[in-house]
Amino acid sequence: MLRRRHNDGKVVKITIDGEAVDARAGESVAAAVLAHASGATRTTPVSGAPRAPYCLMGVCFECLMEIDGEPNRQGCMVRVEEGMTVRRQQGARDMERAS
Amino acid sequence: MSAPEYDIAIIGAGPAGMAAAHEAVNVGLKVVIIDEQDAPGGQIYRDVERVAMERRHDLDVLGADYKYGYGLVDGLHASRVTHLAGHTVWQIERSGTVWCSDGKKAKQIDAKRVLLATGAMERPVPVPGWTLPGVMTAGAAQILMKSAGMVPDGPIAICGSGPLLLLIADQLVRAGADIAVVAETTSFTDYLRAAPHLLRALKGADYLRKGIAMRRRLKESGIEIVSGISGLRVDGSDKAQGVSFKAGGRTRSFEAETVLLHQGVVPNTQAARQLRLEHIWHERQHYWYPKTGQNGSTEVEAIYIAGDGAGINGARAAEAAGRLTALEIACSLGEVSRADFDLKSPPWLSELDHHQSVRPLLDALFPPPNEILNPPDDATLVCRCEEITAGDVRKAAKLGAPGPNQLKAFLRAGMGPCQGRMCGLTVTEVLAAAHGKSAAEIGAYRIRPPLKPLSLAELADMETGDGDVTLASPSSGP
Amino acid sequence: MPDHTAPGSFDVAIIGGGMIGPALSLGLLERGLKVCILDEGDDVLRVARGNFGLVWFQGKGFGMPRYVEWTRRSAMLYPEFAAELREHTGVDIGHANPGGLELLLGEEELAHRQHYIGQIYQQGGGKEYEVEFLDRKQVEDMLPGVGLGEDVVGASYSPIDGHVNPLFLLRAMHTRFQQAGGTYLPHHRVSGVRKNGAAYDVVTEKGIVSAPKVVIAAGHGLRELGPPLGLDIPIRPQRGHILVTERTKQILPMPISAFRQTVEGSIMLGVSAEEAGYDDVVDTSTVAKIAERAARTIPALRNLNIVRTWAALRVLTPDKCPVYEESETHPGIYAVASHSGVTLAAVNAKVASGWIAGDPAPEQFEAFGVERFDAQKTA
Numbered sequence: 025m026l027r028r029r030h031n032d033g034k035v036v037k038i039t040i041d042g043e044a045v046d047a048r049a050g051e052s053v054a055a056a057v058l059a060h061a062s063g064a065t066r067t068t069p070v071s072g073a074p075r076a077p078y079c080l081m082g083v084c085f086e087c088l089m090e091i092d093g094e095p096n097r098q099g100c101m102v103r104v105e106e107g108m109t110v111r112r113q114q115g116a117r118d119m120e121r122a123s
Numbered sequence: 124m125s126a127p128e129y130d131i132a133i134i135g136a137g138p139a140g141m142a143a144a145h146e147a148v149n150v151g152l153k154v155v156i157i158d159e160q161d162a163p164g165g166q167i168y169r170d171v172e173r174v175a176m177e178r179r180h181d182l183d184v185l186g187a188d189y190k191y192g193y194g195l196v197d198g199l200h201a202s203r204v205t206h207l208a209g210h211t212v213w214q215i216e217r218s219g220t221v222w223c224s225d226g227k228k229a230k231q232i233d234a235k236r237v238l239l240a241t242g243a244m245e246r247p248v249p250v251p252g253w254t255l256p257g258v259m260t261a262g263a264a265q266i267l268m269k270s271a272g273m274v275p276d277g278p279i280a281i282c283g284s285g286p287l288l289l290l291i292a293d294q295l296v297r298a299g300a301d302i303a304v305v306a307e308t309t310s311f312t313d314y315l316r317a318a319p320h321l322l323r324a325l326k327g328a329d330y331l332r333k334g335i336a337m338r339r340r341l342k343e344s345g346i347e348i349v350s351g352i353s354g355l356r357v358d359g360s361d362k363a364q365g366v367s368f369k370a371g372g373r374t375r376s377f378e379a380e381t382v383l384l385h386q387g388v389v390p391n392t393q394a395a396r397q398l399r400l401e402h403i404w405h406e407r408q409h410y411w412y413p414k415t416g417q418n419g420s421t422e423v424e425a426i427y428i429a430g431d432g433a434g435i436n437g438a439r440a441a442e443a444a445g446r447l448t449a450l451e452i453a454c455s456l457g458e459v460s461r462a463d464f465d466l467k468s469p470p471w472l473s474e475l476d477h478h479q480s481v482r483p484l485l486d487a488l489f490p491p492p493n494e495i496l497n498p499p500d501d502a503t504l505v506c507r508c509e510e511i512t513a514g515d516v517r518k519a520a521k522l523g524a525p526g527p528n529q530l531k532a533f534l535r536a537g538m539g540p541c542q543g544r545m546c547g548l549t550v551t552e553v554l555a556a557a558h559g560k561s562a563a564e565i566g567a568y569r570i571r572p573p574l575k576p577l578s579l580a581e582l583a584d585m586e587t588g589d590g591d592v593t594l595a596s597p598s599s600g601p
Numbered sequence: 602m603p604d605h606t607a608p609g610s611f612d613v614a615i616i617g618g619g620m621i622g623p624a625l626s627l628g629l630l631e632r633g634l635k636v637c638i639l640d641e642g643d644d645v646l647r648v649a650r651g652n653f654g655l656v657w658f659q660g661k662g663f664g665m666p667r668y669v670e671w672t673r674r675s676a677m678l679y680p681e682f683a684a685e686l687r688e689h690t691g692v693d694i695g696h697a698n699p700g701g702l703e704l705l706l707g708e709e710e711l712a713h714r715q716h717y718i719g720q721i722y723q724q725g726g727g728k729e730y731e732v733e734f735l736d737r738k739q740v741e742d743m744l745p746g747v748g749l750g751e752d753v754v755g756a757s758y759s760p761i762d763g764h765v766n767p768l769f770l771l772r773a774m775h776t777r778f779q780q781a782g783g784t785y786l787p788h789h790r791v792s793g794v795r796k797n798g799a800a801y802d803v804v805t806e807k808g809i810v811s812a813p814k815v816v817i818a819a820g821h822g823l824r825e826l827g828p829p830l831g832l833d834i835p836i837r838p839q840r841g842h843i844l845v846t847e848r849t850k851q852i853l854p855m856p857i858s859a860f861r862q863t864v865e866g867s868i869m870l871g872v873s874a875e876e877a878g879y880d881d882v883v884d885t886s887t888v889a890k891i892a893e894r895a896a897r898t899i900p901a902l903r904n905l906n907i908v909r910t911w912a913a914l915r916v917l918t919p920d921k922c923p924v925y926e927e928s929e930t931h932p933g934i935y936a937v938a939s940h941s942g943v944t945l946a947a948v949n950a951k952v953a954s955g956w957i958a959g960d961p962a963p964e965q966f967e968a969f970g971v972e973r974f975d976a977q978k979t980a
Binding site: 214216222399519522523524525526527528529532533534535538539540542565566571572573576577578579580582583584585594 | 618643768772779785859872873874885890893895896903904905909911912
């Protein structure tokens with residue numbers, strides 16, 4: 025649902041749900057995910073409803089994502105880094121970290 | 124017990140925090156500034172340094188008011204402040220101890236004074252469909268522009284009211300975005316009527332002039348601006364597909380992939396509430412703000428507040444307040460005499476006054492509409508995290524829940540990850556309407572630490588010193 | 602506006618809308634009595650909101666076998682209590698009886714617990730006491746998929762232990778109360794009670810409410826309200842902290858005294874006991890200690906984020922056993938106090954309420970008289 029105005033930023037290679045994606049240095053994980061695809065970035069643990077980032081400043085907690093195996097991280101508060109693995113969450117997390 | 128390591132711990136590196144840090148260091152205080160973002164600027168000047176150095180093309184779109192923040196960031200770097208970037212504060216004690224975390228380790232910071240400069244957040248806009256993917260705040264769109272140089276793809280509907288609405292529409296147009304409609308809940312004719320008189324009378328008229336100019340530019344770009352709308356809803360099933368609303372006696376719908384909502388900003392009071400500071404209800408703007416005394420002081424000796432977190436007055440007022448509060452703190456610590464304060468403060472007092480003076484006009488022109496404060500449709504979600512509707516809240520009110528805390532106990536409203544940030548104001552309004560009482564009588568959620576979630580590992584690994592704690596089984600024990 | 606001062610408005614006025622008052626009220630309403638609950642406002646000391654949610658049997662009633670019986674009775678009545686609430690109000694209070702464990706770290710803790718439980722058994726005069734000890738392997742079998750910390754040597758287990766969602770319980774009881782014709786009066790803080798002919802006038806901030814019977818189920822409020830009414834009962838506040846994690850997929854199949862996973866998926870962590878007067882502000886050292894023990898017991902808990910902490914003040918008697926007392930100087934005024942309002946909700950609704958209505962006292966009450974506190978003092 026988002027597009028980059030200019031594509032001249034330094035490329036940072038990450039994966040989103042296993043898919044290789046070229047993000048740009050400085051972007052938040054949430055922004056990179058939204059630039060990659062529109063629609064839900066997670067489903068809620070209460071009812072499985074589709075949600076996506078709302079405030080992008082760390083207040084709404086809608087941007088919860090699994091980053092490098094750690095679930096429930098606020099994607100808007102983390103900048104992309106080379107080799108990062110990002111997964112969209114479905115429902116509640118597991119107690120263990122993802123492998 | 125040894126003396127605290129710092130004179131002041133400043134929480135938040137937005138305009139108030141940065142200005143306060145700079146001023147405090149100038150008068151010889153030992154300062155630490157703690158900010159959850161990894162770069163200074165708060166939200167209003169978010170990533171201004173990075174944009175200035177790496178994305179100058181975005182700088183032009185964002186405008187002069189944004190560029191101004193670069194000076195403050197530069198000033199922060201130049202001062203000898205300890206800057207704990209990327210650190211989230213999760214508990215503040217009235218004694219001046221601040222607990223924060225870098226994501227891996229919990230840290231204890233001891234200071235003689237704590238200055239809360241945590242700023243504002245967007246007022247939640249609970250309309251039907253507001254939780255659908257593709258719906259964001261107008262501020263979020265600005266943050267995407269500032270921190271990532273991104274704009275929403277596809278048609279954008281911008282809905283709400285307030286000076287920021289037109290600003291964001293203007294910025295997006297200049298950034299090449301496709302605006303489907305700008306839909307204002309305020310009625311333009313009303314404020315046009317009011318404006319001529321007030322333009323003359325008020326000092327802060329430049330805000331209004333800018334707004335009128337932006338409006339004209341948007342219309343010239345062929346963008347439809349609809350005023351006096353009501354019954355706003357976001358359409359779509361698993362993502363936003365458009366908006367509908369009533370205007371001029373008929374229902375109108377616009378297709379959109381992105382919907383930006385905005386109904387002004389409100390103070391972020393989580394930290395002040397966690398400190399159990401007294402709060403006052405702002406009748407006209409429908410928000411809570413912490414009670415402050417002279418120059419940002421509070422009922423607690425070690426705690427001060429400056430900036431939008433103390434009441435919405437904008438970035439320039441926040442900067443002035445930050446400086447004044449830093450000087451006031453310095454006075455309280457005996458580092459600056461009152462006479463010196465009276466010599467240094469006038470330019471900042473005047474700046475503060477100038478920017479505060481426009482507020483009554485803005486408040487009168489852009490009041491949040493009642494249907495946003497107290498959503499009429501029972502099915503509208505109020506607590507996004509726990510998926511509690513306005514109807515659920517009304518039912519609990521009938522059951523006797525007198526306020527937000529009993530409501531929390533009944534429904535779990537406010538118990539999700541956002542800890543009541545998104546639903547607090549709406550819950551207070553819905554309960555007030557249901558009970559026929561004022562918001563001030565209804566009250567607000569009690570906020571307890573942690574201010575933001577932190578891992579059990581960090582808590583378990585903390586060294587807290589005081590060893591006299593007993594853990595007991597619920598049955599046996601001492 | 603209904604006139605609550607008119608004689609005959611109510612048969613019983615209950616002071617307190619937490620875990621105890623509403624539970625008692627349900628049994629009274631069932632008998633056709635007219636009941637009101639007088640409650641305070643929103644942001645006040647409400648112990649009922651700080652509840653862990655255990656319906657706990659093992660380890661209770663040290664030195665008081667009658668309390669062991671009373672607790673067992675409540676646990677046995679709980680399924681019926683929960684079913685009735687669900688049937689009437691549609692609210693599922695999430696009651697489950699999967700048994701409960703108390704995990705023990707290190708041999709010393711194990712020995713201490715064995716001695717303690719052994720004493721309770723002996724105090725019961727050889728009657729069956731449904732608590733057994735499990736070794737580490739047996740505990741692992743009971744908690745599949747839950748990695749235990751290396752210090753866990755075993756546990757005490759009781760099949761009678763269970764848990765419930767305390768907030769839903771509160772809501773269900775309030776809903777049923779009003780549904781069954783009870784009158785709920787919030788913002789009616791009580792300052793005192795005085796005799797008025799054949800009845801009592803309860804003096805509230807909104808005026809007088811009159812009834813021939815008054816039940817003080819006001820938690821810590823009993824300290825102020827009780828003494829002028831011949832109910833000077835030595836309760837004190839004892840602070841307990843609870844940490845709550847983010848929602849997680851279901852992993853704990855049963856409550857483990859210090860840990861309980863709710864139906865929504867959050868895991869509640871306790872349990873502390875601090876003598877801190879009426880200070881219910883969260884204390885960081887206590888939070889850290891609870892976190893540390895939790896991490897030692899189930900290391901994977903370290904991964905979870907804590908989203909909320911509470912400190913609530915238990916209503917504690919000197920022997921931790923409850924108070925069910927009718928005043929001798931003011932017959933018709935009752936005091937009910939306990940820090941186990943959740944566990945006792947079922948028996949309060951179904952049995953204790955009868956005592957207030959005029960039934961003979963349950964046999965367990967012979968041990969609950971307040972004169973025991975004087976005896977304990979001089980002992």
